[in-house]
Amino acid sequence: MHLRYESQLREPLVYGNKDYHQITEDICRPIEARPSKLWYIGFFTAVAMLMFGVYSVYREIVYGVGQRDGEPVLTALQKQ
Numbered sequence: 406m407h408l409r410y411e412s413q414l415r416e417p418l419v420y421g422n423k424d425y426h427q428i429t430e431d432i433c434r435p436i437e438a439r440p441s442k443l444w445y446i447g448f449f450t451a452v453a454m455l456m457f458g459v460y461s462v463y464r465e466i467v468y469g470v471g472q473r474d475g476e477p478v479l480t481a482l483q484k485q
Contacts, residue, residue: 419428440448 423431
């Protein structure tokens with residue numbers, strides 16, 4: 406199978422004598438591999454930050470933003 410297309414505008418995208426199967430394997434290998442330890446560290450850090458954000462929104466809704474003139478500011482759960 407001949408995959409060589411000679412373009413005058415750009416460099417070749419695939420070097421060497423590779424067929425379609427070898428090109429597909431080269432592209433899919435990183436995606437199909439198991440994630441590294443660094444990926445897991447990043448993932449659990451992101452989940453922890455998400456949980457902190459959800460907790461922060463919960464506290465904002467339940468307890469409000471603090472006090473104004475010595476009186477607590479109404480929360481989202483209190484009726485006005």
